[in-house]
Amino acid sequence: MPQWLPQKRLWVNRLPHRRTQAWSSPESFLLTRCQPVSETGPTGWPEGVARHILERVDSTNAEAMRLAPHLSGPAWVLAHRQEAGRGRRGRAWTDPPGNFAASLVMRPEGGAGDAARLSFVAALALHQALIRLCGPHLNIALKWPNDVLLNGGKLSGILLESAGAGGQVATLVIGIGVNLSQAPDVGQVEAGATRPVSLKGETGLTITPEEFLDALAIAFDDWHRQMRTYGFAPIRQAWLARAAKLGETITARTGTVETTGVFEGIDETGALILMTPRGKQAIPAADIYFSGG
Numbered sequence: 009m010p011q012w013l014p015q016k017r018l019w020v021n022r023l024p025h026r027r028t029q030a031w032s033s034p035e036s037f038l039l040t041r042c043q044p045v046s047e048t049g050p051t052g053w054p055e056g057v058a059r060h061i062l063e064r065v066d067s068t069n070a071e072a073m074r075l076a077p078h079l080s081g082p083a084w085v086l087a088h089r090q091e092a093g094r095g096r097r098g099r100a101w102t103d104p105p106g107n108f109a110a111s112l113v114m115r116p117e118g119g120a121g122d123a124a125r126l127s128f129v130a131a132l133a134l135h136q137a138l139i140r141l142c143g144p145h146l147n148i149a150l151k152w153p154n155d156v157l158l159n160g161g162k163l164s165g166i167l168l169e170s171a172g173a174g175g176q177v178a179t180l181v182i183g184i185g186v187n188l189s190q191a192p193d194v195g196q197v198e199a200g201a202t203r204p205v206s207l208k209g210e211t212g213l214t215i216t217p218e219e220f221l222d223a224l225a226i227a228f229d230d231w232h233r234q235m236r237t238y239g240f241a242p243i244r245q246a247w248l249a250r251a252a253k254l255g256e257t258i259t260a261r262t263g264t265v266e267t268t269g270v271f272e273g274i275d276e277t278g279a280l281i282l283m284t285p286r287g288k289q290a291i292p293a294a295d296i297y298f299s300g301g
């Protein structure tokens with residue numbers, strides 16, 4: 009672990025809406041990590057975005073979907089415990105205490121394709137929040153379609169769920185789980201899947217779910233504004249700059265179909281581009297396997 013990483017949680021102020029500190033270099037991290045953030049300054053929490061903090065819920069995605077008809081704008085729903093957390097492809101998501109489980113509910117602009125591309129915005133926001141809270145040398149990478157890896161293990165997953173009619177997405181829920189304090193048992197993970205890791209286990213850092221939510225909400229707002237202003241191109245570029253195994257051979261599995269090829273990038277829809285012995289293939293949805301886990 010680099011010398012400058014703090015052993016304990018970062019010092020941030022205790023206002024209900026806190027601003028998290030931004031670290032531009034290890035040096036600035038060292039110099040400023042023990043400075044409390046001004047209690048009178050701007051909070052940084054995105055304007056017009058509500059937040060709901062719950063002790064316990066079935067799933068924050070389910071709760072966000074239930075809340076949607078009663079909301080006048082976007083909202084984050086965070087729960088300290090989930091009793092029926094949902095993962096991708098109908099899998100369960102377990103949340104040991106201290107982990108982060110939250111969902112952002114919104115009415116997205118555009119159609120289903122635009123909504124799906126917000127998963128890349130969420131992945132970039134996770135990357136940014138982790139770097140801001142933990143320092144620039146944290147070894148994180150983004151795994152297609154929407155996992156975050158720390159030291160090569162799975163730290164975080166994203167689950168998008170939507171409701172609407174006629175190809176329009178009226179409500180989008182972006183659910184995010186981060187193993188802040190504990191990784192689930194390896195026994196709960198499918199054979200061949202990336203090993204789960206936790207932030208605490210890999211770095212010794214302790215960050216509370218509320219601290220993480222503040223950093224994530226701000227980062228999501230930043231990247232989302234970029235996408236609204238400039239389109240998907242800069243998001244795609246930024247995502248690729250942080251992508252795991254770019255240029256390497258990987259395997260994409262969709263149901264029983266496996267495609268192995270060189271990971272060349274993602275296209276303008278967010279589909280995975282693999283160069284295979286039969287030519288270039290665009291894969292819109294799959295689970296990815298790296299040789300060696």
Ligand SMILES: O=C(O)CCCC[C@@H]1SC[C@@H]2NC(=O)N[C@@H]21
Pocket residue numbers: 066067068069070090092093094095096097099101108109110111155164165166167183184185186
């Ligand atoms: O399978 C994955 O990698 C995605 C996991 C997403 C889990 C999060 S935890 C918060 C939100 N609520 C849920 O029920 N699932 C997502």
